[in-house]
Amino acid sequence: MRILVVGGGGREHALVWKLRQSQRVKEIFCAPGNSGIAQMATCVNIQAEDVPGLLTFAKQEQIDLTVVGPEIPLTNGIVDLFQQQGLKIFGPSRAAAEIEGSKALAKDIMAKYNIPTARYATFDDAAEARAYVKQYGAPCVIKADGLAAGKGVIVAMDEETALAAVDFIMAERAFGQAGDRVVIEEYLEGEEVSVLAFVDGETIVPMVASQDHKRVGDNDTGPNTGGMGAYAPAPVYTPELAAVVEREILHPTVQALAAEGRPYRGVLYAGLMVTATGPKVLEFNARFGDPETQPVLSLLETDLVDIIEAILAGRLAEQPVKWRDEAAVCVVMAAAGYPGSYQKGQVITGLNEVPEGVVVFHAGTANKNGQVVTSGGRVLGVTATGKDIQEAIKKAYQGVSAIHFAGAHYRKDIGRKAVHR
Template identity: 45%
Template sequence: MKVLVIGSGGREHALCWKIAESLKVSKIYCAPGNGGTKEIAENIDINPEEIDRLLDFALKENIDLTVVGPEGPLVMGIVDKFNEKGLNIFGVNKKAAQLEGSKAYAKSFMEKHNIPTGRYRKYTDIEEAMKGLDQFQYPLVIKADGLCLGKGVVICNTKEEGIDCLNHMMKDKAFGMAGETIIIEEFLEGIEASLLCFVTNGRIIPMESAKDYKQIYEGDMGPNTGGVGCFSPNPLFQEELRKIVQEDILSKIEIGLEKEKMDYKGLLFIGLMINKDKAKVLEFNVRFGDPETEVLLPRLKSDIVDIFEKTLKGSLKIEDLIWKDEKCVTVVATSKGYPGKYEKGKEIIGLKDVDEDIIIFHNGTIEKEGKIHTNGGRVISITALGNTLKEARDKIYKNLNKVAFDGMYFRKDIAKID
């Protein structure tokens, strides 16, 4: 069968890499892809949000299955358009995509269906939002309502920081229309965890757990990024916590999806804050997380194409997901200046010099005249499996010294817990 993967990041490279293991697959296309996907797929020069062009390509090439990586096309309704033409596409429809496309909608959904989350208020007027700051204790969280590539969430420790943030989002329109509506939210204490789930026929089937690192600097300092490291499994997810998450969160989401009449087929990414024996939802995403995908898929034994097909048919069961006992870690190497302004076009050397058991997923790269260059803020994800997290992370940091590009930066404390 022919498979089309939409997107250009590390998540999409990991998806192509895993799909390539399936004996069912004869050809993989990636639109637009990157310097890494080029090794295992045919890159197609179509932007992920050029939905009509992607649809025409899928029809012309008789694509059997399309897998959507990024959130943008999902929010725009790519799944609805493909379904209208009878095409198989893995991803959620436009209605379900609101759970990521609008943080205010997601918080309203949680509130309506008694899903544990932080207290919040929604604002569309900057003056009202300024007054709203006094309704919360510091630190507090300010979020732009729409899609901001993981950068629309700001933790403010003082009122002055809150005022600056509101001006930045609402007055200066730093995130364009995405910041016309904002929410101010209670800051939740605890440890963050990521739980990715397949959703099929009204049932939520969790994958293995993971923990990502959002802040750019070691010790979880500095501004938020799209994620600069990750590991799986998350040691927090012991049996007792799994039960709590199932009863307090997953079962209530299932009820909410049914009551809202959401025909949800695809991925649900749940960002959690764990504090002692309680869990609250920070956010929903409606697609594979990045960099979570880079640590989950290397641990997955099952054929991912089978999983996609069963999810779409409504027949997926928890037993269909078979996992390796090994732990997995990924460390993201970023361009100098990220998540702010950064340069592109720096040649990457040493990619072929790493050990055989190292997997390199390309996040933001491009191939030019046979050489790989940087083409994004997050550039490559150095990934390894190990019997322990320490074994996996030691492999990575040993091999990071073999790869280089001008301005390369990475955190040195990813998965440093055992």
């Protein structure tokens, strides 16, 4: 098979790495890819948002299967376009992907079909949003309705911060059109967990649960990021909790999307808060998470190509999916200044000096004059597996300590909550 992976971050590096393990795969292309992906696949200079360019390439190169990493091409209808042209592609349709593309739509569907989530209100007028904040007070969560690269959510513990967040999103246009509308939610207390699931329209096969670390600083301090690290499996996600989530959240959501004329095929990502009264949905994503994909795929035993083909054929129920009985941890190394503005072009050293059993997934890297340099905010996802979470943490940080670039920063507490449990 000739496969095209769309995207150029850590998630896509993990996808390429996993797909390469399939004996059925002859050649992998990645658009646009990065310095690490280039060691495993042919990188193509086409941006992930350039859907017509990707279609032309897939036809010219007789690509057998396209796997989409990021959300923007999905919400822009890449799956619909490829399918109209008779090309095999893995991911949800534009209509189904809108569960991520519009937080307001996702909340409305959850309300309509009684899927547990936080109380909310939606506004496309900043003055009305501010009035609501003043009426209900804080803590609350302010969300840009559209896509904002994982940064469009502001947790406000006081009214002043909440009002500033409304202005930041709606008046200052921090996230552009994504902030034309805001969703204001009640603040939920508990522990977060990410549950990704393979879905073929009807059958749902959950993956190993993981936990992302959104805040930039240790002990969940500082602003939100695209994710500073993740581990799997998450001990908070007990078999009892998993049964509740499948019964009350995953199955009802897939059935709701079908009922709304948005049948779902691909990876459905449920970001959950485990509250004192049970699990509630924080958000849905229409694709593999980043950085959760790195540890989760590290634990997948089954050939990913077999799973994808079963989903596309509507035969997921017949496809066994097996996981290694181990743990995996991914620590993100970020550029100085991230999640704010950051410098690019810092030389990265030590990539070949990480211990055995550590895989370095490249996120924001490029090649320059024969050297690997930084080219993004999240630069690397240093990922290790171990017999348990402690061993995986130890190995991941040994890997981190071998790698250097100017201004590198990372959290020192990835996986600590799992150890405390």
